[in-house]
Amino acid sequence: MKKFGLVIIGAHIGVHLFKDINDYKDQNILLVEPVPHNLKQLKKNTAEYKNVIIDPCAVGDKKKINDFYFVKGDSIHKLGKHWASGIGSFSKKHILEHRTKRFKIQESDIDSIKIQTLTFLDLIKKYKISEIDKLQIDVEGYEFAILNSIDYSIKINKIIFESKHFDGTFNEGPKLNKIKNKLIKNNYNIVQLDKENILAKKTTFD
Numbered sequence: 001m002k003k004f005g006l007v008i009i010g011a012h013i014g015v016h017l018f019k020d021i022n023d024y025k026d027q028n029i030l031l032v033e034p035v036p037h038n039l040k041q042l043k044k045n046t047a048e049y050k051n052v053i054i055d056p057c058a059v060g061d062k063k064k065i066n067d068f069y070f071v072k073g074d075s076i077h078k079l080g081k082h083w084a085s086g087i088g089s090f091s092k093k094h095i096l097e098h099r100t101k102r103f104k105i106q107e108s109d110i111d112s113i114k115i116q117t118l119t120f121l122d123l124i125k126k127y128k129i130s131e132i133d134k135l136q137i138d139v140e141g142y143e144f145a146i147l148n149s150i151d152y153s154i155k156i157n158k159i160i161f162e163s164k165h166f167d168g169t170f171n172e173g174p175k176l177n178k179i180k181n182k183l184i185k186n187n188y189n190i191v192q193l194d195k196e197n198i199l200a201k202k203t204t205f206d
Contacts, residue, residue, distance in 0.1 A: 001130035004028040009059050010138035012086050013041040034058040034115050035088040037073035060117040061145040068115040075109035089140045097169040120150050131155040141165035144175045152186040159200040
């Protein structure tokens with residue numbers, strides 16, 4: 001079994017992760033990213049780090065082959081929003097619901113692949129993870145499924161997750177409250193970092 005300093009589910013292309021990666025340069029790091037054009041760039045951006053493992057799976061609540069949707073690489077520049085490359089989801093509808101007057105995404109801008117979906121427990125077993133210092137989750141609305149499936153007897157010191165899509169696209173509600181309560185019950189303090197992200201920090205281990 002191995003201790004991991006950093007595990008990120010939804011690593012994108014890695015450009016915002018260099019501080020974290022350097023903070024954990026002497027520890028095991030696992031980056032999960034399923035979007036093909038992001039994955040290619042992520043591998044380039046982290047090539048010099050020998051302690052980084054990259055997995056192209058998606059993480060969900062069941063182990064199976066799934067359809068996974070994402071914004072086409074060629075459409076990102078056309079749409080005029082660099083963050084569009086970070087919108088990948090099991091739901092095409094979720095991506096289309098990002099459409100605004102300034103972000104005119106349409107079905108022709110979306111591609112899909114068949115992808116292996118693993119559960120969080122599958123990921124733990126695959127890499128023989130015994131402990132995680134920092135777990136970060138940004139998976140466009142699938143945070144609830146992952147956080148609700150975690151066996152919190154696994155030692156995870158800090159969890160940072162995006163909250164804005166918990167109860168549907170740009171909606172927060174009962175599902176988010178359920179996860180907050182579950183984390184509190186498992187000895188985590190909850191801190192709202194900003195409008196989109198929450199930190200859960202372990203206070204004591206049973």
